[in-house]
Structures are given as C-alpha cells and as structure tokens.
Amino acid sequence: MAAALQTLGGGIGITLHWIAFTPTIEQQATEEQKKKWLKLAQDVAIVGAYAQTEMGHGTFVRGLETTATYDPSTQEFVINSPTLTSTKWWPGGLGKTANHATVMAQLYTRGKCYGPHNFMVQIRSLENHQPCPGVTLGDIGPKMESNGNDNGFARFDHVRIPRENMLMKFARVEADGTYVQPPSSKLAYSNMVYLRGTFVMSAAQALASATTIAVRYSCVRRQSEMKPGEPEPQILEYQTQQYKLFPQLAAAYAFWFASWFMTQQHGSITGSMEKGDMSGLAELHALSAGLKSYTTAVTARGIDVCRMACGGHGYSHASGLPALFGGAAALCTAEGENTVMMLQTARYLVKCFAQSQAGKRLTGTVAYLSAVQPSPVAGNRNMSDLGTLVAAFQHRAARMVRHAAMQMQGEMQKGKAREDAWNSCSVLLIKAAEAHVHSFVVRNFAETVQTVEVDESVRAVLTSLCQLYSLYGITEHAGDFLKDGYLTGRDIDAASSHLSAMLARVRPDAVALVDAFDLHDKILRSVLGRYDGRVYEHLYEWAKKSPLNKSEVHESYYKYLQPFLKSNRAKL
Ligand SMILES: CC(C)(COP(=O)(O)OP(=O)(O)OC[C@H]1O[C@@H](n2cnc3c(N)ncnc32)[C@H](O)[C@@H]1OP(=O)(O)O)[C@@H](O)C(=O)NCCC(=O)NCCSC(=O)/C=C/CC(=O)O
Numbered sequence: 001m002a003a004a005l006q007t008l009g010g011g012i013g014i015t016l017h018w019i020a021f022t023p024t025i026e027q028q029a030t031e032e033q034k035k036k037w038l039k040l041a042q043d044v045a046i047v048g049a050y051a052q053t054e055m056g057h058g059t060f061v062r063g064l065e066t067t068a069t070y071d072p073s074t075q076e077f078v079i080n081s082p083t084l085t086s087t088k089w090w091p092g093g094l095g096k097t098a099n100h101a102t103v104m105a106q107l108y109t110r111g112k113c114y115g116p117h118n119f120m121v122q123i124r125s126l127e128n129h130q131p132c133p134g135v136t137l138g139d140i141g142p143k144m145e146s147n148g149n150d151n152g153f154a155r156f157d158h159v160r161i162p163r164e165n166m167l168m169k170f171a172r173v174e175a176d177g178t179y180v181q182p183p184s185s186k187l188a189y190s191n192m193v194y195l196r197g198t199f200v201m202s203a204a205q206a207l208a209s210a211t212t213i214a215v216r217y218s219c220v221r222r223q224s225e226m227k228p229g230e231p232e233p234q235i236l237e238y239q240t241q242q243y244k245l246f247p248q249l250a251a252a253y254a255f256w257f258a259s260w261f262m263t264q265q266h267g268s269i270t271g272s273m274e275k276g277d278m279s280g281l282a283e284l285h286a287l288s289a290g291l292k293s294y295t296t297a298v299t300a301r302g303i304d305v306c307r308m309a310c311g312g313h314g315y316s317h318a319s320g321l322p323a324l325f326g327g328a329a330a331l332c333t334a335e336g337e338n339t340v341m342m343l344q345t346a347r348y349l350v351k352c353f354a355q356s357q358a359g360k361r362l363t364g365t366v367a368y369l370s371a372v373q374p375s376p377v378a379g380n381r382n383m384s385d386l387g388t389l390v391a392a393f394q395h396r397a398a399r400m401v402r403h404a405a406m407q408m409q410g411e412m413q414k415g416k417a418r419e420d421a422w423n424s425c426s427v428l429l430i431k432a433a434e435a436h437v438h439s440f441v442v443r444n445f446a447e448t449v450q451t452v453e454v455d456e457s458v459r460a461v462l463t464s465l466c467q468l469y470s471l472y473g474i475t476e477h478a479g480d481f482l483k484d485g486y487l488t489g490r491d492i493d494a495a496s497s498h499l500s501a502m503l504a505r506v507r508p509d510a511v512a513l514v515d516a517f518d519l520h521d522k523i524l525r526s527v528l529g530r531y532d533g534r535v536y537e538h539l540y541e542w543a544k545k546s547p548l549n550k551s552e553v554h555e556s557y558y559k560y561l562q563p564f565l566k567s568n569r570a571k572l
C-alpha cells in the first residue's frame with residue numbers, strides 16, 4: 001500500500017509525506033512520540049505535510065510568525081496564525097491531501113519566545129477529511145510545474161494541541177512550562193539538512209533523465225549535410241551537439257557520486273550527533289547547503305540545454321523535457337533558496353579561513369584551504385592528469401575564498417559593521433563558495449573513478465568523463481584560473497584541445513553511459529527518449545491523442561473564427 005501510494009506520489013501531493021513529514025518524525029520526535037506517529041506515517045495511516053514556510057517568510061526561519069504558546073493550566077500548546085503573512089504557504093500536500101502536518105512555530109512559554117520549533121498538528125478529520133476546528137486549508141493555485149502536487153495554505157485560529165505534540169527529541173517543554181534547551185538551537189533545522197542532501201540525488205537523477213532523452217534522440221535525429229551529397233548524419237556527430245550534451249552527462253555522473261558522499265557524510269555525522277558529538281554539524285550544514293545550491297542550479301540550466309539540443313520536439317511535452325525543467329527549477333528554490341544556501345556555505349568558509357589564518361589545521365572538505373598552495377608556475381602542465389585538474393580547482397577556490405575573506409576584513413578595517421561588510425562582499429562570497437563546491441565535486445568525482453570497484457574498461461570511460469567534466473569547468477571559468485597566473489594561456493589552450501579530444505572519446509560510449517542510468521520508459525515519460533528509439537511513430541500517436549484532436553473542426557471555429565472570417569469577408 002505504502003509503495004503504491006509512493007508511486008502515486010506525483011498525483012495527490014503525497015511526495016512531501018515521504019520526503020519531509022515522515023523524516024521529520026524520524027529526526028525530531030522522541031522514542032515515545034515515534035511509537036505514536038512513525039508507524040502511522042510509514043503505513044500511510046496518516047498523511048502529512050511539512051508546514052514551515054509562510055506567505056511572508058520562507059528563507060528567514062527565525063522570522064516565522066506562527067505561534068505555539070504553552071498553556072500550563074491545560075498542558076497544551078495554542079497554535080495561532082496572528083497575521084495574514086503568517087499563513088502557512090507552499091507546503092506540499094497541505095491544500096487537500098494531508099490530514100496531519102508538522103508545523104514550525106515560534107515557541108512561547110512563561111511569556112518568553114524560544115524560537116522556531118516543530119509541532120505535530122492534526123489538520124483534517126480522519127473520518128470525513130474535513131478541516132479540524134480552527135484550521136483553514138486550501139490549495140495555493142497553479143504553479144510553473146508539478147501541478148499534481150497540492151501545495152497548500154493553512155491558517156490556525158487558536159488551535160489547541162497536547163504538550164506531547166511538540167517534537168521533543170532535542171528541546172523540551174516540561175508540564176510546568178519550563179523550557180529545556182537542546183544541545184544546539186540548529187537541531188530544529190536538522191531535517192532541512194537531510195532534505196537538502198536528498199536534493200543532490202534529485203538533481204543527479206533529473207540531469208540523468210534529461211541527458212538520456214537528449215543523447216538517445218540525438219542518435220535518432222538525422223539533420224543537414226556534414227559533407228555535400230552524403231546522407232544526413234546523426235546530430236550527435238556534430239561537435240557542437242557533443243559540447244552541449246556531454247558536459248551535462250558528465251555532471252549527472254559527478255552529482256550522482258557527490259550524492260553518495262553526501263548520504264555517507266549525513267549518516268556518519270548524525271550518528272556522532274546521536275552520541276552527543278555536535279562537531280560535524282557545521283560542516284554537514286555547509287556541505288549540504290552548498291551542494292544543494294550548486295547541483296540544482298547546474299541541473300536546471302543543463303536540462304534546458306538538453307531541451308534546446310532537441311530542437312522543436314524538445315519544446316513539446318512529448319519530450320518530457322519541459323516537465324523535467326519545471327521540476328528542477330523548483331529544486332533551486334525549495335528547501336532553501338539557492339543564493340541563501342550558497343551564502344551559508346560562504347559563511348562557513350570565511351570562518352574556516354579565519355581559523356586557518358590563526359594557525360588551525362583544517363580538515364574535511366575545507367582541508368585544502370590550509371594546505372600550502374603551490375605558487376603559480378609557468379604552463380606546460382599535463383592538463384589531462386586528474387591530479388593536476390583537482391589541484392587547479394582547489395587552488396582557484398582557495399584563492400577566491402582568501403580574496404573574499406580579505407576583502408571583507410578590509411571593509412571592516414575601514415569601519416564597516418560586520419553585517420555591512422558581509423553584504424558588500426556577498427557577490428564575491430557567493431562566487432568563492434561556488435568555486436569551493438565545484439572543487440569538491442571535481443575532487444570527489446576523481447576519487448570515485450579511481451577507487452570505485454569496476455572493470456578497468458569501465459574505469460577508463462569514467463576517467464574520460466571526469467576529465468571532460470573538469471576540462472569543461474576550466475574552460476568555462478578560464479578567467480578564475482588565469483587571474484594569478486596559476487594556469488597560463490597555454491594551459492587553457494591545452495585544456496580546450498583535451499576537451500575536444502574527450503568529446504570524441506566519449507562519443508562511442510554515450511548511449512551506453514545513459515543506458516547505464518537504467519531509467520525505464522515509464523520513468524522517463526519521453527517519446528524522444530524511448531529505449532526502442534521509435535520516436536517518429538510514437539510522436540505522431542502522441543499528437544493524435546491531443547484533446548484538440550477530439551473533433552475535426554473545433555468548437556472554437558463556430559464560436560469565434562467563423563463569425564470573424566465572415567465579418568472580414570463582408571468588408572471586402
Ligand atoms: C538561512 C538560514 C540558514 C538562516 O538561519 P539562521 O537561524 O538565521 O542562521 P544564521 O544565518 O544567523 O546562522 C547562525 C548559525 O547557525 C548555523 N546554521 C544555520 N542553519 C543551520 C543548519 N540547518 N544546521 C546547522 N547549522 C546551521 C549557521 O551556520 C551559523 O553558524 P555560525 O557558527 O556561523 O554562527 C535558515 O533561515 C534557513 O535554513 N532558511 C531556509 C529555509 C528552508 O530551507 N525552508 C525549506 C522549507 S521545506 C521545503 O521547501 C520543502 C520542499 C520539498 C520539495 O518541494 O521537494
């Protein structure tokens with residue numbers, strides 16, 4: 001049943017039940033509370049939404065307005081939406097599907113506010129699905145994509161819930177209203193860290209789908225003449241088509257491997273946190289925020305490149321690419337707007353840079369910041385060597401982090417407040433954080449292809465893909481590498497020619513590389529990306545099913561066109 005509903009997910013907004021509501025119970029509820037709600041959620045005996053964002057606040061969680069005020073006389077929390085802008089707005093499934101929600105609200109007890117905490121609130125009757133007393137619900141209306149999901153709104157008019165409905169794994173309120181501090185105030189945000197980590201895999205899968213569609217179609221589609229008189233070639237024979245698609249294909253693999261690392265990191269750091277060791281939380285937050293931001297942004301752009309690479313048929317919903325793009329675009333905003341997330345990573349990098357300046361040896365994904373950076377040397381580097389490529393990306397990131405941090409320090413030395421110095425350097429900070437995440441993705445890609453247990457012939461293909469991804473990044477951001485002379489013009493030229501060679505080397509394996517994603521036609525939902533390649537027959541069948549083709553002469557002719565034509569002809 002649960003599995004069936006999981007597949008139904010895209011239809012009635014149950015997706016967030018699985019990816020946000022249930023994990024929030026797992027991560028924020030006590031063992032006692034899990035006994036009460038977790039199995040109900042896992043068996044879909046209740047359906048939940050993750051209700052955090054409000055009409056007036058999504059990014060700034062500390063600014064949320066919904067209140068949860070503790071009443072010791074009845075040992076209840078009173079959930080209230082005090083203003084219009086406090087209306088919960090956007091949560092998936094909230095409009096019509098969910099009968100429960102974890103509601104993020106400002107906790108008040110004994111007249112003091114302790115910030116945002118999660119509360120379990122039943123929002124609809126389990127008998128007739130009507131909204132519970134004091135709860136107003138609805139759908140927020142059509143969106144860019146994913147209109148099968150009822151992203152909804154909710155207002156609470158002094159709704160009373162038992163004290164035990166506060167998710168109390170970390171922070172607690174005792175029966176008399178005493179607030180018990182959590183080990184870290186940010187543990188209330190831990191489910192967002194988890195969800196951001198899952199977005200990295202969502203991005204990888206979306207880019208894998210788009211490249212599967214575009215590469216397969218590029219082998220079916222023949223167009224133009226490469227040489228006069230010769231048959232029209234597959235469009236994948238054009239170097240420009242390879243230059244559009246293969247870097248996206250390489251990025252799909254790179255992000256897939258990055259999501260493996262993210263999942264492993266999340267498991268080990270949250271495992272340590274369970275034992276009270278919070279030391280890894282800051283790195284986990286910075287990595288998940290940066291990777292989520294970087295991979296979703298590259299994926300959204302990459303899917304649109306794949307759409308354009310399929311010409312007119314790419315613009316048709318038959319291709320599946322517009323829907324993929326709409327879904328990926330949402331990933332750039334949901335679960336932490338990308339700019340804000342990348343600034344969180346920048347905040348961590350500036351902090352680490354200051355620590356390394358004070359002599360601390362850095363570890364983890366920022367270790368390279370305290371490594372002695374090789375001084376810029378003349379060209380003649382081996383630009384096809386993965387070690388050389390990884391070092392170049394780390395040098396670029398370290399230089400940009402140092403530059404942004406020093407720029408900020410300079411602003412403060414001129415007398416600017418820290419917050420003003422931060423704001424006036426935030427474009428530099430974003431670029432430095434992006435360079436940092438990019439260098440992590442390249443390093444992780446290189447380490448994975450060198451260590452993953454595969455046949456050597458497969459390793460060779462993956463190595464070419466990793467070189468292609470890295471060389472594409474260097475040529476696309478050449479200025480960053482040239483700025484301090486670490487790479488020379490000759491190195492960049494060498495990178496470009498190696499990139500061309502990699503395009504040709506990947507070409508014979510391109511279809512195998514997308515087939516390896518093993519995405520069934522039912523998942524791809526694309527006429528252009530069909531496994532059997534029978535595009536044109538199925539494109540025609542698909543078009544014939546268009547609702548407009550139900551009648552030979554559409555009713556709009558009689559209503560609008562016929563009178564319009566008639567009146568125009570009468571004037572002749
Ligand atoms: C933008 C945020 C992070 C700001 O939070 P705030 O409390 O204001 O923190 P500061 O920026 O002041 O930093 C203070 C301090 O806290 C650290 N920190 C922040 N967040 C975390 C965290 N999650 N884990 C650990 N540590 C954290 C930060 O690093 C600072 O540490 P210092 O040592 O430097 O002092 C916050 O408002 C935020 O997360 N906003 C985004 C909201 C969001 O993600 N909403 C998602 C809603 S659910 C959703 O969209 C679902 C979608 C599903 C779908 O569609 O599929």
Ligand SMILES: Cc1cc2nc3c(=O)[nH]c(=O)nc-3n(C[C@H](O)[C@H](O)[C@H](O)COP(=O)(O)OP(=O)(O)OC[C@H]3O[C@@H](n4cnc5c(N)ncnc54)[C@H](O)[C@@H]3O)c2cc1C
Nearest residue numbers: 050052053057058059090091092330333334335336337339
């Ligand atoms: C498809 C979809 C599904 C969603 N599902 C859910 C859900 O299930 N549950 C839920 O609770 N929420 C959900 N959301 C809401 C989502 O989490 C928020 O929209 C997101 O966190 C962005 O917040 P916002 O809308 O307030 O954007 P804003 O923060 O208002 O962004 C507007 C602009 O302000 C900029 N900005 C904001 N703060 C800063 C800053 N400090 N520094 C620099 N620039 C800044 C941003 O970069 C952006 O350019 C969903 C949203 C979408 C699109």
